[in-house]
Amino acid sequence: MTRARVMKGSIFFLLFLGVVAGCIPCHTPSSPLPVECTDLRGNVEEAFATPSVCCGEELCGSYWEIFQDSDLSYLIEDGLKVNPDIKSAEARIALASEEARVARAVLYPHLFLFGGIKRVRKTKVNPDPPGGLDLYTESTLGLTNLSYELDLWKKNRSLYYSALSEEQAQIADWCQTRLLLASAIAQSYFALKTNLEKIVINQGRLAAREELYSLLDQQFRMGVINEFRLYETNGEVQEIKDLLYLLEEESEINRHALTALVVSPSCGAVSLPQNLGGSLSSPFPLPATLPLDLLSRRPDIVAERWRVESGLHQVQAAKARFFPQIDLAAFVGFRSIKFSELFSGRALDLIGEATGLLLLFTAGQLEAELGIARTTSDLFIESYNQTLLVAIQEVSDALTQLISSDRRKETVTLAIEDAAKLYNLTSQRYEKGIANRITVLNATENLLAQEDLAADIELARLISAVDLIRAIGGGYDVGR
Structure with missing residues (x-):
């Protein structure tokens, strides 16, 4: 008979759970992009076929050392220590860690000790107090008060896993912040380096144009040439002057950017050497495993993936929350109206309790909370998909720009060699009295113009290398 009752109770309970589960609204969730949409093999294989890229090992954490510049390495390492964005990211990690500890605490029983004294006065409608007293004092000392929620439906465990996932996402965000900061420092550094080089080059161009203008002015006064050539040369002089003003302005802006990225608020301006270095003298060492592990190399993708996990939990x-909540409670202590008998065996108080709570009507609150959780999860998934598509585009664009800038560098290098040969021949002819000074100045202007173009191309090459490093995740280690 007892077994039959147990069976009937079990069947009723299962039917009850089935009815409750059937009350949960249905939903078609978003889904991550399939693997075939994230294939980079074609782009990487094309890059390996060019001299701009070689098959290399994974980049280390100090990936900026690839540029072989100790000053740049010092600036980046210093910036990673003092930049406020890094400090903020570290604070968010600590906050997420504490929130995970709070969520973890709910999984365990809570135990505490308490005591109290209660003064009670008998009323006319109250039952007789102990011993028929009209006025008495009750003392209580709880040695053990235990409460525990049975997590049968994994509500608390899911919240804990969600908090852990968010903590991992914050760690990945911290790595992404470091990567973006290092990339920004390197790009500002290379831009400043290039602008300073261009200032020197264009100062040489300005000197050559001004000397040419002086010679043409003499010829104009002698009636050898008309004013059109003179005005044209003067216009070129003013253009170079304007370019120098612009380069000086950009150089100061680059310095301001480096100061904002590297120096803490309590420090002064950043100190930079006179001659800035930095180069990419060898093919870019692209990891051969890139098409397979891009998802684990980029910290922003890893962060989005952890947030997807958090949303699902x-x-x-x-x-x-649609299912019953079952709580267990226990009390072991002493309770007595006489303080002298508080610790006697007769005052021992033992209480055990099990309670269940099922929310039958909440005016749609449970359904709305579930809808919010599902919508948030869908947002995380779509954000992950978008981040992944952007990552693929950034890798492809950076590879294209690096290969293109290398090809342009080869072209301008040949042009500089030809311009240098022309300048040497013209200078030799001038020394022998065969050519005039104007011919030498024109050859000088041609050579300096090619060097100015080469500086722009080298900057584009360095920037594309930094972009590629950032696009493939730098030296991020998913196991950290």
Whole structure:
């Protein structure tokens, strides 16, 4: 008979859970992009076929050392220590860690000790107090008060896993912040280096144009040439002057950017050497495993993936609220109206309790909370998809720009060699009295113009290398 009752109770309970589960609204969730949409093999294989890229090992954490510049390495390492964005990211990690500890604490029983004294006065409608007293004092000392929620539907466990996932996402965000900061420092550094080089080059161009203008002015006064050539040369002089003003302005802006990125608020301006270095003298060492592990190399993708996990756990927790909540409680202590008998055996008080709570009507609150959790999860998934598509585009664009800038560098290098040969021949002819000074100045202007173009191309090459490093995740280690 007892077994039959147990069987009937079990069947009724299962049917009850089935009815409750059937009350949970249905939903078609978003899904991550399939693997075939994230294939980079074609782009990487094309890059390996060019001299700009070689097959190399994974980049280390100090990936900026690839540029072989100790000053740049010092600036980046210093910036990673003092930049406020890094400090803020570290604070968010600590906050997420504490929130995970709070969520973890709910998984365990809570135990505490308490005591109290209560003064009670008998009323006319109250039952007789102990011993028929009209006025008495009750003392209580709780040695053990235990409460525990049975997490049968994994609500609390899902919330804990969600908090852990968010903590991992914050760690990945911290790595992404470091990567973006190092990239910004390197790009500002290379831009400043290039602008300073261009200032020197264009100062030489300005000197050559001004000397040419002086010679043409003499010829104009002698009636050898008309004013059109003179005005044209003067216009070129003013253009170079304007370019120098612009380069000086950009140089100061680059310095300001480096100061903002590297120096802490309590420090002064950043100190830079006179001659800035930095170069990419060898093919870019692209990891051969890139098409396979891009998802684990980029910290922003890893962060989005952890947030997807967090959102899914939040959905699971929201579903668990539709089921009964079962709590266990126990009390072991002493209770007596006489303080002298508080610790006697007769004053020992033992209480055990099990309670269940099922929310039958909440005016749609449970459904709304589940809808919020599902929508948030869908947002995380779509954000992950968008981040992944952007990552693929950034890798492809950076590879294209690096290969293109290398090809342009080869072209301008040949042009500089030809311009240098022309300048040497013209100078030799001038020394022998065969050519005039104007011919030498024109050859000088041609050579300096090619060097100015080469500086722009080298900057584009360095920037594209930094972009490629950032696009493939730098030296990020998913196991950190």
